[in-house]
Amino acid sequence: xxxxxxxxxxxxxxxxxxxxxxxxxxxxxxxxxxxxxxxxxxxxxxxxxxxxxxxxxxxxxxxxxxxxxxxxxxxxxxxxxxxxxxxxxxxxxxxxxxxxxxxxxxxxxxxxxxxxxxxxxxxxxxxxxxxxxxxxxxxxxxxxxxxxxxxxxxxxxxxxxxxxxxxxxxxxxxxxxxxxxxxxxxxxxxxxxxxxxxxxxxxxxxxxxxxxxxxxxxxxxxxxxxxxxxxxxxxxxxxxxxxxxxxxxxxxxxxxxxxxxxxxxxxxxxxxxx
Amino acid sequence: xxxxxxxxxxxxxxxxxxxxxxxxxxxxxxxxxxxxxxxxxxxxxxxxxxxxxxxxxxxxxxxxxxxxxxxxxxxxxxxxxxxxxxxxxxxxxxxxxxxxxxxxxxxxxxxxxxxxxxxxxxxxxxxxxxxxxxxxxxxxxxxxxxxxxxxxxxxxxxxxxxxxxxx
Numbered sequence: 543x544x545x546x547x548x549x550x551x552x553x554x555x556x557x558x559x560x561x562x563x564x565x566x567x568x569x570x571x572x573x574x575x576x577x578x579x580x581x582x583x584x585x586x587x588x589x590x591x592x593x594x595x596x597x598x599x600x601x602x603x604x605x606x607x608x609x610x611x612x613x614x615x616x617x618x619x620x621x622x623x624x625x626x627x628x629x630x631x632x633x634x635x636x637x638x639x640x641x642x643x644x645x646x647x648x649x650x651x652x653x654x655x656x657x658x659x660x661x662x663x664x665x666x667x668x669x670x671x672x673x674x675x676x677x678x679x680x681x682x683x684x685x686x687x688x689x690x691x692x693x694x695x696x697x698x699x700x701x702x703x704x705x706x707x708x709x710x711x712x713x714x715x716x717x718x719x720x721x722x723x724x725x726x727x728x729x730x731x732x733x734x735x736x737x738x739x740x741x742x743x744x745x746x747x748x749x750x751x752x753x754x755x756x757x758x759x760x761x762x763x764x765x766x767x768x769x770x771x772x773x774x775x776x777x778x779x780x781x782x783x784x785x786x787x788x789x790x791x792x793x794x795x796x797x798x799x800x801x802x803x804x805x806x807x808x809x810x811x812x813x814x815x816x
Numbered sequence: 817x818x819x820x821x822x823x824x825x826x827x828x829x830x831x832x833x834x835x836x837x838x839x840x841x842x843x844x845x846x847x848x849x850x851x852x853x854x855x856x857x858x859x860x861x862x863x864x865x866x867x868x869x870x871x872x873x874x875x876x877x878x879x880x881x882x883x884x885x886x887x888x889x890x891x892x893x894x895x896x897x898x899x900x901x902x903x904x905x906x907x908x909x910x911x912x913x914x915x916x917x918x919x920x921x922x923x924x925x926x927x928x929x930x931x932x933x934x935x936x937x938x939x940x941x942x943x944x945x946x947x948x949x950x951x952x953x954x955x956x957x958x959x960x961x962x963x964x965x966x967x968x969x970x971x972x973x974x975x976x977x978x979x980x981x982x983x
Contacts, residue, residue: 588917732876
């Protein structure tokens, strides 16, 4: 399997461990990643507040590049995933819009490229099976909760998540690794998102409460699949000593990939694994 | 033009409060989401544009998913923000992020986190709390902050996107 890889801005900055662990896990699973040349920012959670045209245009350009590569997109950042899928849906359903962008980019835009987040790929039966075959380190003592946040889930017409109030994609992968996954009620609640930059008190309020709730559920850690969720829960939990793992880090660690130690080193709350 | 004219679905609201009850930040807002909808229906755009609510909203979209009448609350928040920015009504600090974010994208094509933070500080002031300083230092030591900016995206198509807009 081969993907047009769209890492996004966070993965080459504050969440490099997500990028590195994802690449390592893909290699182990036999998935090939070809980075989209000259990819650009999707607009994240900010651009839609200023302009609706740019909200479609910025991710559309990445979509077009993947179309030229003839490969489906793999987008590990929740915002990139949502924004590219939103642009794709808008373009696919609106011929006028498609024509407008075809002429803007001087290309014949089809907008049929599929857009995946690695959760959607790794939770497919074939990769669940392959993951189980790759297990070298047993994690059966680990009790965790899975946390999705917003952009992997809402709006469900765009994300096409299994259940917008109680998703299970991440749980399936974690359970395949033998991890004890605890059910909890907060998996799709907001962490505060980009408020960390200007109104950190809002993020502190939401993220601290999420970590408290995870602790009350009996979890020793939280698994996430979004760079902003990881940063907020890790930075703003206030002395609760709760490690926040990327699902790819746990996969990689369980597959016995040695670099896992370096991924964990970058966490604010250092995981006890490794 | 009233904001409600762009959003005819607003009139389906029967004030059930599903939006406000599910909103993680409702208690921080001056007008709760359902009140904002009501004000828009009444044509009280001035109150809405001067409200802090759109800048407290984290765009988590819980409200919209749970609305039984399909009121597009996230689009509504965006339209209020866009209008406020256009009319230069700057409330709280929240307004500065989308402006600086867009400026950074236009400049580089990608977000360089340190440049983004510096850009924001330039707009809202450089005062930093001890806590922020400690956090920044820890992030730096952990290798979380990338010093070197990413390579600029310079394709013709990328430039063409920004020729279409006035930002």
